[in-house]
Amino acid sequence: MAGMSGSRQPERVGCCAAVRPGRACRSLSRHEGRAPVMTHSARLRPRSDPAAVTAHDDAIVGRVMPPQLDVLDARSRILDAAAHLFRREGFSGTSMDAIAALARMSKRTLYAGFPDKRAVLEAVLEQFIARRFAMIERIGREAASDEAILTRMVGALNAMATDEDALAMYRLLVAEATNLPALALAANRNGLTQAQAMLRQPLLNCGVRDPDRAACFLYDLAVLAPMHRLLVGTDNLHMDVAAIVGLVLEGVKGM
Structure with a gap:
């Protein structure tokens, strides 16, 4: 006011507090038009605070911390x-x-x-076999009797052993049998072992005293023989799965 020209000016507040007006204006003019400087503490603001996260923050985090x-x-x-x-x-x-x-x-x-690559192939074969047997077991659960369970499982074994994916895997093993004989043997043993485990209980329920031996017969008839015929170019024979299961059950009764 005109009558108070000799009194103290009120203190300035804000970013220019305690700085003479002229100096503050010169300081601001030097930074005009430039992006604000992001301090180290600003870059490391907690991401749990949504208001603290900017697009620039996300870009920085994306560079230094890939998912x-x-x-x-x-x-x-x-x-x-x-x-x-x-x-x-x-x-x-x-x-x-x-x-x-x-x-x-x-x-x-x-x-x-x-x-190494051998370890990758070994894991590929294990996963391939495990996925196939998981599907076969689900199919078998839908049957009513133990003999029907065996028939469905053996039929699924035959179907999944003679499709294009299975034949491609088997050709791969045959081609590498000289270089990787142990791997081919392990894959075949893995398949047989899982078949025996899957068929053991229904075979026991059907009165078979040596279920693992019976499962081996079924595996040879339903998996290995048809697969071999297809690999050498021989026409695949029609399989009456129920008849094969009945034949094996009858044949192993006295064993």
Whole structure:
């Protein structure tokens, strides 16, 4: 007011507090038009506070903290990619680089889970067999009697052993039998062992004293023989699964 020219000016508040007006204006003019400087503390604001997260923060976090793959998801992607490449290119024609590229992950991640290509193939075979047997067991649960369970399971074994995916895997094992004989043997043993475990109880319920031996007969008749015929180019014979199950059950009664 005009009558109070000799009194003290009120204190300035805000960003220019305790700074002479002229100096504050000059300081602000130097920064005019420039983006605000983000301090270290601002960059590390807790992400739990939605108001504290900006697009720039997200960009920084995305660069320094890439999202981590779930372990099971990463393994599944590796094995699915490897299975595709092994069927298409063969074992020797598939590289670890190609597996990593198709699985959309780094070689470092791939080697963290598998030391070499042989370990990848072994895991591919184990997963392939496990998935097949899981489907077969679900099919068997729908049957009413133990003999019907055996018939459905053996029929499913035959169907899944003679489709294109199974034949491609078996051709791969045959092609690599010289270089990887133990792997081919282990895959065959794995299939037989799972078949025996799956068929054991219904065979026991049917009065079979040696269910593992009976399961081996069924596995030879329903899986190995038809698969071999297809691999060598011989026409596959029609299988009367119920008759085969009945024949084996009758044949092993005295054993």
